[in-house]
Structure formats: structure tokens, C-alpha cells
Amino acid sequence: MDTKLKSLLEKLNREHSLELEEYQLLIENINPDLMKLAAEYAVKYQKEYYGNRVFIRGLVEFTNYCKNDCFYCGIRRDNRECERYRLRMDDIISCADEGYKLGFRTVVLQGGEDLAFKDQDICNIIKGIKAAHPDMVVTLSIGERDHDSYQAYFDAGADRYLLRHETANPELYARLHPGEMSFLHRMNCLQDLKNIGYQVGAGFMVQSPGQTAGDLAMDLKFIEEFKPDMCGIGPFISHKDTPFAKEKSGTLEMTLFLLSLLRIIYPQMLIPATTALGTIDPKGREKGILAGANVVMPNLSPTNVRKMYSLYDNKICTGEEAAECINCLKGRVSSVGYEIVEDAGNRVGFFD
Numbered sequence: 001m002d003t004k005l006k007s008l009l010e011k012l013n014r015e016h017s018l019e020l021e022e023y024q025l026l027i028e029n030i031n032p033d034l035m036k037l038a039a040e041y042a043v044k045y046q047k048e049y050y051g052n053r054v055f056i057r058g059l060v061e062f063t064n065y066c067k068n069d070c071f072y073c074g075i076r077r078d079n080r081e082c083e084r085y086r087l088r089m090d091d092i093i094s095c096a097d098e099g100y101k102l103g104f105r106t107v108v109l110q111g112g113e114d115l116a117f118k119d120q121d122i123c124n125i126i127k128g129i130k131a132a133h134p135d136m137v138v139t140l141s142i143g144e145r146d147h148d149s150y151q152a153y154f155d156a157g158a159d160r161y162l163l164r165h166e167t168a169n170p171e172l173y174a175r176l177h178p179g180e181m182s183f184l185h186r187m188n189c190l191q192d193l194k195n196i197g198y199q200v201g202a203g204f205m206v207q208s209p210g211q212t213a214g215d216l217a218m219d220l221k222f223i224e225e226f227k228p229d230m231c232g233i234g235p236f237i238s239h240k241d242t243p244f245a246k247e248k249s250g251t252l253e254m255t256l257f258l259l260s261l262l263r264i265i266y267p268q269m270l271i272p273a274t275t276a277l278g279t280i281d282p283k284g285r286e287k288g289i290l291a292g293a294n295v296v297m298p299n300l301s302p303t304n305v306r307k308m309y310s311l312y313d314n315k316i317c318t319g320e321e322a323a324e325c326i327n328c329l330k331g332r333v334s335s336v337g338y339e340i341v342e343d344a345g346n347r348v349g350f351f352d
């Protein structure tokens, strides 16, 4: 292996930090030996902090209405082909109940930015879940809201919030989103969430249209500096009814390599092996765990709406009942020597 690249990885392993150009050099020169060494370092940290335990998050996709029009997203506002749905409050709570019975101790309420759900509605859902299951962690993934809304959800009992930044380069952000959306606002939201006291998840797309190695280096630098509690990354996958329909997908290799680098940058971070990874490769999630990921996010949404929450084409796991999903994942995770656990799965060190 090129000694310069090897010494960069060793430096990252020692200092958990690199210069922007150094990250870029690693990304530009991705190769199997470099991936292997990065995964070795990553798994060492994964085992040190989490052993062979893999956390599960039960995903409830409760609305596919969205006021935004992100160019890459299948449920964007202007996609007239998208059949829309909203779950009722008691259905959402039933999904959480079902998840609890199956061993989930974290539920993720995810949706487009759907303003039909007022702050009070969101608070009532959170309170309903917490009343039934005080030890269930409630994670929200409902996009950009203002500080007071975030505070209200937190006060109602929400514990975590996922808000992918998608790219840390404002210029690329502007090419992936319509002009009405603001990079600065997205970043301010992440900071607000952190200040309020949530465990915060950021994340980015890998090899989105026009993205360069330099852009990805900026993402790694952002994660190094912002230190979110979670970071979700997945390969870009196109959706047929979007302006990016004909764009190439991101690769398994680059996603796995970046997963390993993220684990080395911030060893205690919660890192999911995403459904998008499982979509581009039948063993993508297992490979993600072997590259340093420690979370999987099976779907708890009712099966009759699963296909409608189509952010990208060919998304997997849209037909199975929740119980089938978890059993399938238990098998997948144990096939690579890890174990799914019934645990809230907080970020090591968050409550210290």
C-alpha cells in the first residue's frame, strides 16, 4: 500500500482528525487495501465501545407529504406521481406499541416536512408513546422547524432528532435543493437541536450528483468538528420521478470506506448500516457492520403504506411485517458475528 496513504490513516487513528486535503487524498485514492485497513481500525473502536452489540431503531414513516422539493427525493412536493398518505395519531402509537412488543426500545418517527402535523400533534404523539412505554426512546426525523418547536418536542419527551445535513458544502447544497431552501438554516437547526439537549443525528449522501472528493472531505471535517451523536450515510440512489432520475448511484465501496473513516473520526458515534446500503447490495447492511456501523433501522410502518414512502427507487423491505423484518435482520446480523440487542442504544458517553 502507498506509504503516504497508510501514514494518513495511522494519523487519523492517532489523532481522530485530518486536514481537509488529507481527507480528500484518502477519498481520491480509495482502494481495497486502504478500505481493509480503515475497517480494521474502525472495528477495533466499534468493539471497544459497543462490543458485538447492534442497536435497532423502529422506523415509523408516518407521512409522505412534504412542503419541500429537494431534487433527489421521491416524495418531493412536485412529484405528482407520488400517492400521499398520513397515518392517524392512534395508528402511529400502535406502531410504537407493536415495536415495543418486538423488543424495540427506540422508535423513530419520520416524515416529510408536513405542516398538517402541528406542534401540538407531534407533542401528543410523543406523550402517548411515553405514557405507554416510559423506557422507549422517541427519536424525531421531521426536518427543519424553529427553535421553539424543537424545544416543545423535547419538553414533551422526545430524546433524539435526526436531521441529515446532506452535504457540508453550501455550493453543492444549492445544486441539490431549490433556492427556497437554505444551507445555513439547516446547519442552524442542527446547532439548535444540540443546544436544546437532544442526541443529534446528522448525515450525508454519498456520491450525490456533482459531488466531488473535496465535497466528501468537507462532510468528514464537519462530522469531526460538530461531533453529532449519530451519523447516517447512504449511497445516493436515484428516484425515477425526480430531476435526478438518470443520475448514477453512489457505490458500495465508497460508502463502506466512509463508514469506517467516520468510526475512526468519532469512535463512540452511533452509525447505522442504512437501508440504502442494503438496496445497492444484498449484503450491504452486513458489510456496513463489518466496516464499523452499529445500528440498523427496520421498518415498523404498516405494510399498506410502505411502498408509498419511496425516497429512492427499489427500496428494500417494503413488503414484510415488522416481525418478519426484525427476524430477517437478526439472522443477517448474527451471520457476521454480531447480535441485535433490546436496548435504548444511547451514544456511549452521552449521559456522562
Ligand code: SF4
Residues within 6 Å of the ligand: 066, 067, 068, 069, 070, 073, 074, 075, 076, 077, 111, 112, 113, 143
Ligand atoms: S428529502 Fe426530506 S425535506 Fe426534502 S423533499 Fe424529501 S422528505 Fe421533503
